[in-house]
Amino acid sequence: MSRKILMLPGDGIGPEIVAEAEKVLNKVNDQFSLGLSFETALVGGAAIEEDDTPLPESTLAKAKEADAILLGAVGGPQWDSLPMAKRPEKGLLGLRSNLQLFANLRPAILYPQLASASSLKPEVVSGLDIMIVRELTGGIYFGQPRGVRELESGERQGYNTYAYTESEIRRIGRVAFEAAQQRGKKLCSVDKANVLEVTVMWREIMEDLKREYPDVELSHMYVDNAAMQLVRAPKQFDVIVTGNMFGDILSDEAAMLTGSIGMLPSASLNAQKQGMYEPCHGSAPDIAGKGIANPLATILSAAMMLRYSLGEEKAAEAIEAAVSKVLDQGLRTADIMSEGAEKVSTRAMGEAVLAAL
Amino acid sequence: MSRKILMLPGDGIGPEIVAEAEKVLNKVNDQFSLGLSFETALVGGAAIEEDDTPLPESTLAKAKEADAILLGAVGGPQWDSLPMAKRPEKGLLGLRSNLQLFANLRPAILYPQLASASSLKPEVVSGLDIMIVRELTGGIYFGQPRGVRELESGERQGYNTYAYTESEIRRIGRVAFEAAQQRGKKLCSVDKANVLEVTVMWREIMEDLKREYPDVELSHMYVDNAAMQLVRAPKQFDVIVTGNMFGDILSDEAAMLTGSIGMLPSASLNAQKQGMYEPCHGSAPDIAGKGIANPLATILSAAMMLRYSLGEEKAAEAIEAAVSKVLDQGLRTADIMSEGAEKVSTRAMGEAVLAAL
Numbered sequence: 001m002s003r004k005i006l007m008l009p010g011d012g013i014g015p016e017i018v019a020e021a022e023k024v025l026n027k028v029n030d031q032f033s034l035g036l037s038f039e040t041a042l043v044g045g046a047a048i049e050e051d052d053t054p055l056p057e058s059t060l061a062k063a064k065e066a067d068a069i070l071l072g073a074v075g076g077p078q079w080d081s082l083p084m085a086k087r088p089e090k091g092l093l094g095l096r097s098n099l100q101l102f103a104n105l106r107p108a109i110l111y112p113q114l115a116s117a118s119s120l121k122p123e124v125v126s127g128l129d130i131m132i133v134r135e136l137t138g139g140i141y142f143g144q145p146r147g148v149r150e151l152e153s154g155e156r157q158g159y160n161t162y163a164y165t166e167s168e169i170r171r172i173g174r175v176a177f178e179a180a181q182q183r184g185k186k187l188c189s190v191d192k193a194n195v196l197e198v199t200v201m202w203r204e205i206m207e208d209l210k211r212e213y214p215d216v217e218l219s220h221m222y223v224d225n226a227a228m229q230l231v232r233a234p235k236q237f238d239v240i241v242t243g244n245m246f247g248d249i250l251s252d253e254a255a256m257l258t259g260s261i262g263m264l265p266s267a268s269l270n271a272q273k274q275g276m277y278e279p280c281h282g283s284a285p286d287i288a289g290k291g292i293a294n295p296l297a298t299i300l301s302a303a304m305m306l307r308y309s310l311g312e313e314k315a316a317e318a319i320e321a322a323v324s325k326v327l328d329q330g331l332r333t334a335d336i337m338s339e340g341a342e343k344v345s346t347r348a349m350g351e352a353v354l355a356a357l
Numbered sequence: 358m359s360r361k362i363l364m365l366p367g368d369g370i371g372p373e374i375v376a377e378a379e380k381v382l383n384k385v386n387d388q389f390s391l392g393l394s395f396e397t398a399l400v401g402g403a404a405i406e407e408d409d410t411p412l413p414e415s416t417l418a419k420a421k422e423a424d425a426i427l428l429g430a431v432g433g434p435q436w437d438s439l440p441m442a443k444r445p446e447k448g449l450l451g452l453r454s455n456l457q458l459f460a461n462l463r464p465a466i467l468y469p470q471l472a473s474a475s476s477l478k479p480e481v482v483s484g485l486d487i488m489i490v491r492e493l494t495g496g497i498y499f500g501q502p503r504g505v506r507e508l509e510s511g512e513r514q515g516y517n518t519y520a521y522t523e524s525e526i527r528r529i530g531r532v533a534f535e536a537a538q539q540r541g542k543k544l545c546s547v548d549k550a551n552v553l554e555v556t557v558m559w560r561e562i563m564e565d566l567k568r569e570y571p572d573v574e575l576s577h578m579y580v581d582n583a584a585m586q587l588v589r590a591p592k593q594f595d596v597i598v599t600g601n602m603f604g605d606i607l608s609d610e611a612a613m614l615t616g617s618i619g620m621l622p623s624a625s626l627n628a629q630k631q632g633m634y635e636p637c638h639g640s641a642p643d644i645a646g647k648g649i650a651n652p653l654a655t656i657l658s659a660a661m662m663l664r665y666s667l668g669e670e671k672a673a674e675a676i677e678a679a680v681s682k683v684l685d686q687g688l689r690t691a692d693i694m695s696e697g698a699e700k701v702s703t704r705a706m707g708e709a710v711l712a713a714l
């Protein structure tokens with residue numbers, strides 16, 4: 001049995017952090033006889049430089065064949081003035097839609113060792129453990145029609161379409177209800193049903209699904225209130241489910257509550273549990289190439305990959321335990337540095353995790 | 358000279374808090390010989406009960422004639438299952454669009470007396486003073502087409518349209534640049550230009566406007582990053598400008614950073630500076646009728662009204678000074694109560710402001 005892992009380092013700090021995660025995966029591959037084989041391909045800005053497109057055919061083909069993908073990050077200022085269709089982000093969006101990775105799981109967890117990094121008061125965030133389930137292949141990100149048109153008045157109008165079908169809502173709803181069943185059994189669906197018709201339907205379908213999951217307590221919240229409640233009392237949440245755009249905003253807000261976004265992994269799954277795994281943070285062009293980026297979110301993304309796409313719970317737990325151990329040892333990259341801790345480089349952090357395995 | 362003020366108490370705690378603000382307005386009307394005259398009308402759920410519509414013709418007619426409007430809040434669970442067109446919120450949205458109140462100003466200010474109410478660490482929020490300028494009559498709130506349709510496959514699809522014309526963007530941009538000129542001269546425009554075409558145009562027009570305001574430093578931020586940065590380091594912001602939907606989310610998030618949303622006023626202005634003023638908090642049905650709601654956001658909204666629509670800066674400052682004084686005296690409604698302070702009712706708080714005037 002051989003399982004194919006595609007590594008997509010991408011841009012900015014991507015290559016540095018993916019390199020550390022690859023070492024970690026190699027080690028658990030041996031330790032647990034996982035039978036993983038690795039390939040690498042270009043995506044985002046790196047692919048634009050080489051192939052003039054953010055998502056080369058060859059990359060997409062490899063992605064489709066892979067059992068799972070580990071992505072670093074895409075994007076950087078040097079590509080910011082390209083037309084939208086040619087930008088690095090289109091590589092990411094293209095992978096999501098071509099592989100139908102509709103379920104984005106974004107945990108926001110406060111590591112007790114890093115509690116002081118949060119900008120929130122300790123009593124508000126200590127023990128925080130939220131899972132945001134974001135729909136990732138629909139909504140306004142992919143809605144048609146879209147563009148810029150000239151009106152009769154002669155002025156231009158920009159427009160996008162926010163649309164969801166019943167089945168798109170139903171499948172992400174199921175993922176969220178199932179996640180809630182395995183956690184605290186509380187699901188909060190976030191919408192703007194007092195203004196947007198598409199989210200009225202969203203709410204109806206969540207209500208409808210509820211009957212299939214009688215053990216889960218479902219609530220609804222408007223997105224503006226959710227943005228407030230995350231700041232006011234984030235521990236009221238267990239699992240949050242929402243559409244692509246609201247999920248983009250709320251998952252980043254929730255991640256930042258922990259103060260250590262350099263620690264947070266994410267998974268994007270399709271119906272076959274094939275998945276793309278990536279850190280929540282971006283390509284951080286300002287620190288790229290300096291060897292100081294935090295590889296832990298990518299290493300923890302590799303753990304998520306083992307758990308969700310490969311069913312290797314033990315290997316996943318081993319990685320997570322190793323990460324916890326290096327934090328206990330007081331090792332910190334610059335982004336999570338605090339007084340009394342030991343500041344280490346990207347590579348030293350990766351090596352410490354290897355040693356802890 | 359007589360200037361007409363329309364009071365719209367609305368639902369939930371609306372009537373209680375508007376009553377206190379009206380007393381305050383009456384007092385400064387005398388003190389500063391402002392020549393204000395007052396009328397009252399129904400909107401939201403209160404209007405639905407009486408007239409079967411959230412925005413009766415008579416209310417709209419009075420609103421059009423008024424120099425300024427003071428609104429309490431609309432909405433409540435008893436109307437939540439009505440079809441969208443009949444809900445209390447449509448009263449609010451109808452006023453905004455009929456009066457073309459396109460510029461929504463939402464300050465997020467941390468009152469030093471209430472610093473401990475914030476869920477953020479004191480050093481992160483002390484001295485916080487942000488102004489969010491939200492476009493209020495366009496974007497996805499009003500975009501057409503919208504609704505639910507049946508696809509050929511037989512399944513339903515919900516859809517909304519996010520659209521802006523050049524002139525809509527330009528006029529809200531000018532309001533924001535002007536606000537920045539009168540404040541810290543820093544403007545951050547929030548968009549999602551890496552994904553949404555309409556916001557690519559938004560960004561272009563903000564860049565274009567920049568040349569007319571050379572003294573203002575303009576930056577751009579993606580909305581997901583803005584949601585993070587507000588949590589991480591909110592004091593980096595001076596003025597934020599954004600569209601209707603992102604503004605709804607970010608202004609509530611920013612308001613909650615202060616921990617005392619019961620203190621925050623807002624203004625919604627049209628090109629003639631006619632305006633509707635309302636507290637940022639909602640109708641709080643759970644505490645309606647109990648006499649414990651905080652009237653200060655509404656009283657401060659009345660001060661904003663005097664400043665922006667009536668040009669009565671002195672009277673506005675008198676109200677703001679009176680509010681500051683009652684906070685110094687240690688008076689607190691339940692929502693902002695803290696140890697050692699004196700808990701007071703809605704009416705007692707209103708009376709204390711009157712006494713301080």
Ligand SMILES: CC(C)[C@H](C(=O)O)[C@@H](O)C(=O)O
Pocket residue numbers: 075089092093248551552581
């Ligand atoms: C890079 C960008 C297109 C992307 C998104 O908006 O989905 C990112 O913010 C994310 O959340 O993964």
Ligand SMILES: CC(C)[C@H](C(=O)O)[C@@H](O)C(=O)O
Pocket residue numbers: 194195224432446449450605
């Ligand atoms: C009540 C609702 C329609 C409204 C909005 O979304 O604009 C409210 O949240 C606000 O921000 O004033």
